[in-house]
Amino acid sequence: MIEREQVLHVAKLARLRLSETEVEKMAGELSGILGHVDRIGELDLDGVAPTSHVVELENVLRPDEPRPSWPREVVLEQAPDPADGAFRVPSPRSEA
């Protein structure tokens, strides 16, 4: 069972604000899903190597040569609050 406190903790880690209703609902739904997932706890997986990627990967290298990048104004055009050639955000000061 996922408790309310755990939901709030995980929501904080994920930078998600959940309403009271969402917290209750999320606790029930996550419990149900994880209850199903818990069946993999019964498998004997000792000595099994984890798979993070299915393709054999090699590093792709290229010469370190300067190339043009996007003009600043093109990138800032998509920003919700551009100012002085930068991304403006609210002050970080009150974070505990």
Add this chain to the structure above:
Amino acid sequence: MGDVLGLSAVEAHTAMSAGELSAEECRDAWIEAAAGDRLNAYLWRDGDSSAPGVGVERPSIAPVAVKDIFCTEGVPTTAASRILEGYRPAYTATAVRSLIEAGAPILGKTNMDEFAMGSSNENSAYGPVLNPWDRTRVPGGSSGGSAAAVAGGLAPWAIGTDTGGSIRQPASLCGIVGLKPTYGAISRYGMIAFASSLDQCGPLTRDVSDAALLLAILQGRDNCDSTSVGVAEAPRLPDRENLDGLRFGVPAGIGADGMESGVREVFDATLKRIEALGGEVAEVALPHAEHGISAYYVIAPAEASSNLARYDGVRYGMRAEAGGDVVEMYESTRAAGFGDEVKRRIMLGTYALSSGYYEAYYGRAQKVRTKIAADFSSAFEAVDFVVTPTSPTVAFELGEKTDDPLAMYMNDFFTVPMSLAGIPAISIPAGLAEPEGGGPRLPVGFQIAAPAFAEQRLLDAAYALEQGIGFDAKPGETDA
């Protein structure tokens, strides 16, 4: 030329090569057809006045509908999320670039489940897509708009993405062909990331030949995606006439898990069809495939929780002003911008990766993934292909599963194992079946999976089976 919309993309291409059809005429006919969208399949169409088109000056092939998860320069790209409302990317995804270079105009951007998370298209922030066979039912997801557009006569062919079944399942529910290529066959550059170790672009088409042609255009190595390798040789149009000497493996115990009886009947009839075409049907053991859903719904949300951290209201998309500090701004933006399913997956993934739970969930899921891939490797020593129904059910009703996330996830039961193993799989329409609760008969998809990079063999066998089945039902023509 007469019935342009009646032609498959390959047929249209043949007509263009013979000088019987101009590519401009073909494009214009499809732009007009797409304008009649009553399925909510498109989020943006070429010809919508609000944005300039994606440039192909001299078209030479049928136009393509593109899932709204692919970045298109200057054209709205939302991944069906509020958080990307108004976003116009500064660049175009490699897959879309490949289409443009091949002379294929972009017909429009198709609706989808938000960030490709869903199996019914009900998670779109812009409303669900309707199934052209029955507008009270879902088209499947997450590439539901692409599938409905092709099935509903709003596009000749389309591209989508498949992370755990998001091309194959909607293709199945809409009665068309959907191919998930081998992981790495097609570049993911500019494809908005959901679960990076699983996401793969692929075609949704009327028939297997169109899927082969589209794969040939899309596949290839891309310096912007270090995981892209392309396929060994450029796919050619399939022409195999029988299944002589080919072995098809059916997972032992299949059907014990919530498969509708109508789906079972079509599946069994298709196995008989394989034998009639000279193929051999045998049982194979995939003992860990049943744990696919568990592994997938840890790994995919874990990767998603990391990929979606970038949506914070700073660089692009929407911002919700909270009046507080920057963290409050992040939290308000993400609360207002993401839908329920996306929040659920972010929560699930963050939990699975959090201190104290990492090994029990993420670590174990990655080991299950190894076991599933190993099961397929052993199976492919005995058979050429593994076959299953694509989806345990036909198209279900809108709203039927929205209150039960786990029931919704079970739609992916047959498609998730191939995604975890990274191997190619195709869904072809195999027949019609009545839904469990009664009603008009609906399409049933048949899934064929092959070893990594065996796309040509897969397409050839799927083509031979497609010809043998002769599925020619169309939406609106079935017994009501």
